[in-house]
Amino acid sequence: xxxxxxxxxxxxxxxxxxxxxxxxxxxxxxxxxxxxxxxxxxxxxxxxxxxxxxxxxxxxxxxxxxxxxxxxxxxxxxxxxxxxxxxxxxxxxxxxxxxxxxxxxxxxxxxxx
Amino acid sequence: xxxxxxxxxxxxxxxxxxxxxxxxxxxxxxxxxxxxxxxxxxxxxxxxxxxxxxxxxxxxxxxxxxxxxxxxxxxxxxxxxxxxxxxxxxxxxxxxxxxxxxxxxxxxxxxxxxxxxxxxxxxxxxxxxxxxxxxxxxxxxxxxxxxxxxxxxxxxxxxxxxxxxxxxxxxxxxxxxxxxxxxxxxxxxxxxxxxxxxxxxxxxxxxxxxxxxxxxxxxxxxx
Numbered sequence: 001x002x003x004x005x006x007x008x009x010x011x012x013x014x015x016x017x018x019x020x021x022x023x024x025x026x027x028x029x030x031x032x033x034x035x036x037x038x039x040x041x042x043x044x045x046x047x048x049x050x051x052x053x054x055x056x057x058x059x060x061x062x063x064x065x066x067x068x069x070x071x072x073x074x075x076x077x078x079x080x081x082x083x084x085x086x087x088x089x090x091x092x093x094x095x096x097x098x099x100x101x102x103x104x105x106x107x108x109x110x111x112x113x
Numbered sequence: 114x115x116x117x118x119x120x121x122x123x124x125x126x127x128x129x130x131x132x133x134x135x136x137x138x139x140x141x142x143x144x145x146x147x148x149x150x151x152x153x154x155x156x157x158x159x160x161x162x163x164x165x166x167x168x169x170x171x172x173x174x175x176x177x178x179x180x181x182x183x184x185x186x187x188x189x190x191x192x193x194x195x196x197x198x199x200x201x202x203x204x205x206x207x208x209x210x211x212x213x214x215x216x217x218x219x220x221x222x223x224x225x226x227x228x229x230x231x232x233x234x235x236x237x238x239x240x241x242x243x244x245x246x247x248x249x250x251x252x253x254x255x256x257x258x259x260x261x262x263x264x265x266x267x268x269x270x271x272x273x274x275x276x277x278x279x280x281x282x283x284x285x286x287x288x289x290x291x292x293x294x295x296x297x298x299x300x301x302x303x304x305x306x307x308x309x310x311x312x313x314x315x316x317x318x319x320x321x322x323x324x325x326x327x328x329x330x331x332x333x334x335x336x
Contacts, residue, residue, distance in 0.1 A: 024154035028225035035221025
């Protein structure tokens with residue numbers, strides 16, 4: 001975890017997009033590499049690098065079906081990936097809450113009685 | 114928010130090495146990225162049945178309507194071949210177009226959902242094939258032209274109604290369940306309109322119900 005308690009594997013713009021996109025699919029579904037690439041807007045090489053990081057952490061799984069021109073690589077969020085994203089979201093929400101609380105407190109004295 | 118600006122997070126510009134060493138992306142920016150990614154994903158994965166409903170509604174209105182116009186006034190309808198050909202062609206086109214539309218909706222998505230959707234489509238085709246076979250069996254058994262006409266007009270609507278009712282109730286999708294129940298009622302009631310009227314009642318009551326669903330589907334999806 002980094003200093004804010006956010007999972008560093010997820011806490012990068014591209015990997016966060018990948019995780020959130022895959023989490024939008026129901027359990028048991030996967031997404032083709034090309035569709036994921038279109039949605040995230042990364043080059044194939046960049047996407048592979050990020051997927052490898054997520055895969056090394058056990059957050060996504062990839063599978064290749066077929067061969068040659070019919071080959072299809074599919075990507076899915078694993079159970080631990082889904083759990084990690086939930087933890088990340090909870091921590092992020094707490095960070096945002098704690099960041100907004102002082103502002104609210106500062107604003108209170110100026111509020112009409 | 115007071116987080117450091119960090120990386121922009123714009124697609125294609127991200128550092129593949131990641132940000133494990135620090136937090137160059139602020140919490141607010143992360144929240145924005147999450148919201149944007151979720152919105153894009155929802156739009157991509159959303160399955161709209163509007164085209165399917167429209168195609169089936171027009172198919173029923175035009176196909177069944179043509180049959181009705183060609184056989185009305187006849188006590189025992191002997192529909193001209195052209196009308197039968199038009200009805201079957203329109204319903205076939207409707208089946209294929211709705212299948213293509215559903216397949217396009219899940220392009221890129223594999224796994225359980227895609228398998229379920231394909232299985233549903235195949236089950237409808239199996240139901241329609243069994244229905245046509247039963248129609249042949251009725252003719253073979255000596256059923257009159259009037260009985261066969263009632264069966265051929267109402268059975269496809271019955272199959273569609275059963276399909277919508279059973280699949281939508283499992284998903285607690287009440288508007289589509291209502292469409293299924295309506296189609297069942299129409300299919301049964303239309304039979305009492307006689308061998309000619311059965312085509313007209315099904316064309317109007319079932320066709321317009323499909324078109325109504327197509328009209329309100331975007332609103333239902335937003336609700």
